[in-house]
Amino acid sequence: MSGKNAEPAVATKSWRDRFKGASVNLFYAPALIMLVLFSLYPLISGIGISLTSWDGFNPEKIFVGLSNYVTMLRDANFRMTLINTFIYGIGSTIIQQVLGLGLALLLNSKIKGRNLMRAIIYLAGLQGLDQSVVEAASLDGASGWKMFWNITLPGLAPSFTTSVVLNLIGGLKLFDVIKVLTGGGPGYSTNSVSSYISIQYFDNQNAGYAAAMGVVLFIIIAVVTTVMNKGLDKLGWN
Template sequence: MAIPAFILFAGFHTLPMLQGVFYSFTNWNGLSFTYDFVGFQNYISIFKDTNILNSYIFTFKFSIISTILVNILSLAIAMGLNAKIKFRNFFRAIYFLPNVLSVLIVGFVFNYLFSNVMPKLAEKIGLDSLAFNILGSSDWAWVGIVIVAVWQACALNIILYLAGLQTVPEELYEASSLDGANKWKQFWKITFPIIAPFFTINMVLAMKNFLMVFDQVVALTSGGPGRSTEAISLLIYNGGFKGGEFAYQAANSVIYFLVIVVISVVQIKFLQKREVDL
């Protein structure tokens, strides 16, 4: 029963990945039928490429800030939705809607908001310093991408945190209240340690997804202005499939794959130390 799935996975995932590793040691441009082996030359050149260095800096800045924001907001919203309020299930459905929307469509909608609606709104309320399209500024364009990415990523994280909050026994809150614990102590001493596994999952998945950001950048800025918001994934795509640097960007993708694996493993090892067993 597993053989068809194994064949499909190997054919569309494992084999192309191994081919990419193979081509990273060549000078193949992705189009010709001939290529030469260049050894580690592509890997050496990557560490001297300022465009790649700038892309790594932008991607890491974007990923770290977005991961922190999405987890803070998601946990806060999840705790609010977990409270006994009216229409709780309705609000849960509303907050999950961004997750089912197309990333490109969301990006195009926010592109219109940033370029047309927000500047006019800021001008009407007297905030002339904000009456400009932030996506057209090399200093502020990354903020627009963070806003869109965090807004859409919160949906799944909220659901996961809600699932974690359901595992916290109410008896612990009642006992801590009798001992005089306030809401902050209840959260820090009871809620957070118990939902720590869900926090670990959300942090690792969020960081991985943000490191691989592509659609939001394409829909909002296409890597501009200039190359100020060019993420690594977009750089690999543009250079590999449009710029005739297939082998060179294959080497870049191998390095980036290893970077993501190392970051994910370190996150898991560090965050799992906070997890507790009930």
């Protein structure tokens, strides 16, 4: 009897173990659905369109293989916009980091009204520094540039890494500023890859070529981000 009674208990335990945590995993479903709908599907769809000749409006698409990518290699305007994109991306990242860090250091110093300004500007990195380390370094005579380079900057490594990567991605995707300030002109001389994609899609009705450039831009951003993260990681900045 005892053996027969034990079997259902074992089966029940096995069933519970099998589905243990299943209800918790369901919370990942909305994020997974969003990822598929707004990231994976557009990417796969864009790759498919990049292999076609399509005006962006008519249902008919003509398969052309890698023709759009070959055209890209021969397109002097694309090469120019690619150079512009790197200039915008790297330049804006450097400027934003210098200005942002300088402003954060100013607001974190003991100036009148700093508590009010802290509520306005995000200073989590500086506010999260271990004050005991800062005080110990100060007692040892560290100040000014020495304090910044050896204590403050290493302590800001996680915030700095996140800020650099996000700013670089934003700079490489720059579109609205160019459209508002120059419209990409004169000619194509101030276009970024993003604004050039817009011109090819909407003005030239060359959606296939625009999609190919979008795929290349995605690859560039992915590679640059990966290299940046690995580089900062080797420096101990992650």
